[in-house]
Amino acid sequence: MGKSRASRGILLTSNLPQLQNLIKRDPEGYREEFLTQYNHYLSLLRLHQVSSAGATTSSSATDKSNELFGDLITFISQVAQCYPEDTKELPKQLRELLLGGEGGTTVKGDLRRTVVKNLVMLRNKEIIDSIELLQILLPLLPQVPQALRGVIRHTILTDIKTSNVKTKNHRLNRVVQSLLFGMVESGMGAEVVGDKGKGKAKEKGGEAMWAVMMVKELWKKSVWNDAKTVSIVALAAFHPNTKVQSAALHFFLGSENEDEDDSDEEDGGGVRAARKLARNMEHRLEVGKSGKKREKMLTQMKKDANKKGKKKAAGIGHTPNFPALELLHDPQTFGEKLYDNLHKHDKQYSLDHKILIMQLLSRVMGVHKLCVLGFYSYIIKYLTYHQLQVTLILVSLAQSVHDLTPPDVLTPVIRKLAQEFVHPGVGAEVIAAGLNAIREVCRRQPWCMEEDLLSDLIDYRKSKDKGVVTASRGLLQLFREVNPGLLKRRERGKAASMGLIGNQVLAYGHSRDAAEGIEGLELLDEHFANLRKEANGGISDDSDAEMEIDEDDDAGWENWDVESASSGSSGWEDVASDGDEDIVLSDSDDEDDKKKSAKSKGKKKAEKDDEDEDMDDAKSVVSMAPSAATEVSQTTKKLSLLAQQKILTPADFALLNELRLKAAKDLAESGGGSAAKRKLAALEASKRHVADDEADRFLTEAEILGPRKKAKATWEERMESIQKGREGRDKFGSMKGKKKKDAPSSSTNREKARNKPIMMAVHSNKVMQKKKASLRDKQIKLRASIEKQKKLKH
Incomplete structure (x- = not known):
C-alpha cells in the first residue's frame, strides 16, 4: 500500500x-x-x-x-x-x-x-530478564551521580522484591548475591588506612558500601533473610574501608544511626538535612507570606529534626539484629577475626569505631557462648571512669560474659572495676555505674567474685546516694539468689539461709539434670478432656480423642513459619539408599524372626520369674503407701497418654502457660501461702517478657547507669514543652481561671490581693483605714466578730 x-x-x-x-x-x-x-x-x-x-x-x-x-x-x-x-x-x-x-x-x-x-x-x-538487567545496574551504583543513583537503587530493589513476592526466586537471588559478594570481595586486599585523624588518605570502597546498603534494604524488607545474605555482610565487617566496615557492624547491631554522609544525607533523611529544611522553611516564612498551615509544617519539621538528633545522640540501638547473629556461619572464627582486627589496628581506628567492634564481638560471644579470652585482657585498659563513652564499654564487657566463661579470666576484670569505679575518691554516679557493671558480670558468671571484695562492695548500701544504695542492694540480692555462700551469715537473709541447706550452688561447668517432663502438662490434659466432654454433651468419650487431637495439631501450627537457614531447599527431600534395592520391612513371619523366636523362649521364661518377684515387691510397697503410689501412677499415666497421642504445637504451649497462670492465681487466692504468691509473680513476669525472648534481650546503658536524677532539659526540649503548653489557648491568654474552676471565669479581687506586692499592700486604702480607725470603731468590729463566731458554733 x-x-x-x-x-x-x-x-x-x-x-x-x-x-x-x-x-x-x-x-x-x-x-x-x-x-x-x-x-x-x-x-x-x-x-x-x-x-x-x-x-x-x-x-x-x-x-x-x-x-x-x-x-x-x-x-x-x-x-x-x-x-x-x-x-x-x-x-x-x-x-x-x-x-x-x-x-x-x-x-x-x-x-x-x-x-x-x-x-x-x-x-x-x-x-x-531480571538477571541481565541487574548485572548491568549493580556495577553502576558507585559510578553515577546522586540523582541517577536513586533511580537505579529503586529499580534494583523493586525488581528483586517483585521477583520474590509469590515464591522465592532462588536463581535470581543466587546471581545477585554472587554479584554483591564479588563487589565486597574486590576491595579486601587493600591496605587498612583507619579513620583516626583528619589527614587520612582517601579510601576506596564504593562498590562494597553499596553492596552492604543493598543487602540491608533487602533484609529490612524481608526479601532476603537467609544465611547467604548474612555471609555477605560478615565479609564486609573485615573490609579495609572503615566506612564499609562500620555499615556492616551497624547491620548486626541493629542500629539505624549510621554515618549520615553515606546513606542518610543522600536520601534526605539525615539530621543535618532535616535541620537545613527547617531553617529554609523558617526563612521563607520571615521574608514571604505566612499562614497557619505553613507554621504547622515548620513546627512538625522542627520536631522531626529534634527526634532524629536525640536518636543519633543515643548511640547504638538497643534492638540488635538477632536473626542475623544466629545465622552466622562459624561464629567462633568470626569472633576471633573480629578480635584480631580490633587488636591489630588499635592505633588506626578511632574510639567510636573500636566501640562498635566491641559491641558486635560481645554480642556474638553472648549469643553463641564463645570464649575469646584475649578480649578481656584488651578491654581492661579502657576500664577507667574518665574514659570517653565508658558506659558503652561496660555494656560490651557485661554482654560478652556467659556461664561458660572461665572465672579466672574475669576475676582481674572485677578487681579493676572495683579499683577504678568503687572508692570514695569518685562521684556517686561513678560508684553506681561500677557496682551495676559488676552486678551484670556476676549475674552471668557468679564464680568470678571474691568473698572479701564482695563484702566491701555490699557495704555501700549504707551510702546516702540513692543510685549507689540501689546498685549495692542489687548486688547483695543477686548473691542471695545465685551463691549465698559468699555472703556472711547476717547478710544472707532468711530465704537464702534456708535454701543454702541441702541445695548447694553448682560448680563452674556443671549443670543440673535435665527435666523429666513439662511442668503443668496435666493441666493441658484435663483441658482437652473437658473440651471432649463438652463436645459429647457432657459424656466423656475417649474414642474420638485421637481424631480431635490430630485436628488440633493442624490448627496449632498456623502462622508458625520457620524458614531454613540454608534457604537452598524447601519442603521434604527424598533420601536415596546406598543401593538400588528398596527397603523392605520384615514381619514376624520372616525366617529370621522364626530362628530368633526359639532362642528367646528360654529367656522369656527366666524373665517371667523375675517379673513375678518384682510384682510381689511392688504389691508390698503399694500396701505400705497406697495413696502415694496411686498419685504417682496417675501422673505417669497422664504424661504418657498425652506424650503418645499428641505433639505439642506452639499454640499448645501458649495455652499451657495460660492454664498454669490460672492455676497459680486460684492457688494464691485460696490461701496457698507465700510460696504460691511467689510462683504467681514469677509466672506473670515471664508472661510480660514472652514477646521479648531472653536471648534477644541485651544490656543497655540505662541498666549500667542505674536510677539517676532527671537531667536538665535541652533548649529544644524546653521549647517543645512551651509550645505544647500554648496549644488550645489564645496567644497571651491565661488558663488559670478556666482550668481550676467548674464555671470558666477570671480570678477574683481577693485572689489578686494575695499576690499583691507587700509594699503596695501596706499603702492600700484598706490597710490605711485600719491604722486611722478610732478606739470606738475597733470595739464595734471586735464585738461583731465575737457575735459572729458564737453564731457559727451554735
Missing part, C-alpha cells in the same frame, strides 16, 4: 514519536523506515565509539549528536519487540555504552540516564 506525500513528512527523524506509533500499529508496513532509522542509530554508535577513543569535536556538536543519539536509542527500544531479529544485539550494545565494552568507551550525563531508562523499559517488556 503506497503512502501519500503528506504522510511522508511524519517519517522524518524529527517525528520519531509519530513513526513509533505507526510502527506499533503496522510493523511490516513500516519495516523499511525502521531499518533506515536503525542504520542511522548504528552509524551514530560507531561515531560515538570513535569520538570517545580520541577524536576532538566541539562541545555544541557533541551535545547535538548526543541528543539525536538518545532519541534514536529511545525509538529503537520502544519498537524492539516488533523486530526481535533485527534488534537482538540492542541489549549488548546498551550494556557496552554503560559499562564499556571492546572499545572501552562509556556514555556520560543525560545520555547515560537515557540508556538506563531504556534498559529498564526493555526489562518491563520482557525483552531481557
Whole structure:
C-alpha cells in the first residue's frame, strides 16, 4: 500500500514519536523506515565509539549528536519487540555504552540516564530478564551521580522484591548475591588506612558500601533473610574501608544511626538535612507570606529534626539484629577475626569505631557462648571512669560474659572495676555505674567474685546516694539468689539461709539434670478432656480423642513459619539408599524372626520369674503407701497418654502457660501461702517478657547507669514543652481561671490581693483605714466578730 506525500513528512527523524506509533500499529508496513532509522542509530554508535577513543569535536556538536543519539536509542527500544531479529544485539550494545565494552568507551550525563531508562523499559517488556538487567545496574551504583543513583537503587530493589513476592526466586537471588559478594570481595586486599585523624588518605570502597546498603534494604524488607545474605555482610565487617566496615557492624547491631554522609544525607533523611529544611522553611516564612498551615509544617519539621538528633545522640540501638547473629556461619572464627582486627589496628581506628567492634564481638560471644579470652585482657585498659563513652564499654564487657566463661579470666576484670569505679575518691554516679557493671558480670558468671571484695562492695548500701544504695542492694540480692555462700551469715537473709541447706550452688561447668517432663502438662490434659466432654454433651468419650487431637495439631501450627537457614531447599527431600534395592520391612513371619523366636523362649521364661518377684515387691510397697503410689501412677499415666497421642504445637504451649497462670492465681487466692504468691509473680513476669525472648534481650546503658536524677532539659526540649503548653489557648491568654474552676471565669479581687506586692499592700486604702480607725470603731468590729463566731458554733 503506497503512502501519500503528506504522510511522508511524519517519517522524518524529527517525528520519531509519530513513526513509533505507526510502527506499533503496522510493523511490516513500516519495516523499511525502521531499518533506515536503525542504520542511522548504528552509524551514530560507531561515531560515538570513535569520538570517545580520541577524536576532538566541539562541545555544541557533541551535545547535538548526543541528543539525536538518545532519541534514536529511545525509538529503537520502544519498537524492539516488533523486530526481535533485527534488534537482538540492542541489549549488548546498551550494556557496552554503560559499562564499556571492546572499545572501552562509556556514555556520560543525560545520555547515560537515557540508556538506563531504556534498559529498564526493555526489562518491563520482557525483552531481557531480571538477571541481565541487574548485572548491568549493580556495577553502576558507585559510578553515577546522586540523582541517577536513586533511580537505579529503586529499580534494583523493586525488581528483586517483585521477583520474590509469590515464591522465592532462588536463581535470581543466587546471581545477585554472587554479584554483591564479588563487589565486597574486590576491595579486601587493600591496605587498612583507619579513620583516626583528619589527614587520612582517601579510601576506596564504593562498590562494597553499596553492596552492604543493598543487602540491608533487602533484609529490612524481608526479601532476603537467609544465611547467604548474612555471609555477605560478615565479609564486609573485615573490609579495609572503615566506612564499609562500620555499615556492616551497624547491620548486626541493629542500629539505624549510621554515618549520615553515606546513606542518610543522600536520601534526605539525615539530621543535618532535616535541620537545613527547617531553617529554609523558617526563612521563607520571615521574608514571604505566612499562614497557619505553613507554621504547622515548620513546627512538625522542627520536631522531626529534634527526634532524629536525640536518636543519633543515643548511640547504638538497643534492638540488635538477632536473626542475623544466629545465622552466622562459624561464629567462633568470626569472633576471633573480629578480635584480631580490633587488636591489630588499635592505633588506626578511632574510639567510636573500636566501640562498635566491641559491641558486635560481645554480642556474638553472648549469643553463641564463645570464649575469646584475649578480649578481656584488651578491654581492661579502657576500664577507667574518665574514659570517653565508658558506659558503652561496660555494656560490651557485661554482654560478652556467659556461664561458660572461665572465672579466672574475669576475676582481674572485677578487681579493676572495683579499683577504678568503687572508692570514695569518685562521684556517686561513678560508684553506681561500677557496682551495676559488676552486678551484670556476676549475674552471668557468679564464680568470678571474691568473698572479701564482695563484702566491701555490699557495704555501700549504707551510702546516702540513692543510685549507689540501689546498685549495692542489687548486688547483695543477686548473691542471695545465685551463691549465698559468699555472703556472711547476717547478710544472707532468711530465704537464702534456708535454701543454702541441702541445695548447694553448682560448680563452674556443671549443670543440673535435665527435666523429666513439662511442668503443668496435666493441666493441658484435663483441658482437652473437658473440651471432649463438652463436645459429647457432657459424656466423656475417649474414642474420638485421637481424631480431635490430630485436628488440633493442624490448627496449632498456623502462622508458625520457620524458614531454613540454608534457604537452598524447601519442603521434604527424598533420601536415596546406598543401593538400588528398596527397603523392605520384615514381619514376624520372616525366617529370621522364626530362628530368633526359639532362642528367646528360654529367656522369656527366666524373665517371667523375675517379673513375678518384682510384682510381689511392688504389691508390698503399694500396701505400705497406697495413696502415694496411686498419685504417682496417675501422673505417669497422664504424661504418657498425652506424650503418645499428641505433639505439642506452639499454640499448645501458649495455652499451657495460660492454664498454669490460672492455676497459680486460684492457688494464691485460696490461701496457698507465700510460696504460691511467689510462683504467681514469677509466672506473670515471664508472661510480660514472652514477646521479648531472653536471648534477644541485651544490656543497655540505662541498666549500667542505674536510677539517676532527671537531667536538665535541652533548649529544644524546653521549647517543645512551651509550645505544647500554648496549644488550645489564645496567644497571651491565661488558663488559670478556666482550668481550676467548674464555671470558666477570671480570678477574683481577693485572689489578686494575695499576690499583691507587700509594699503596695501596706499603702492600700484598706490597710490605711485600719491604722486611722478610732478606739470606738475597733470595739464595734471586735464585738461583731465575737457575735459572729458564737453564731457559727451554735
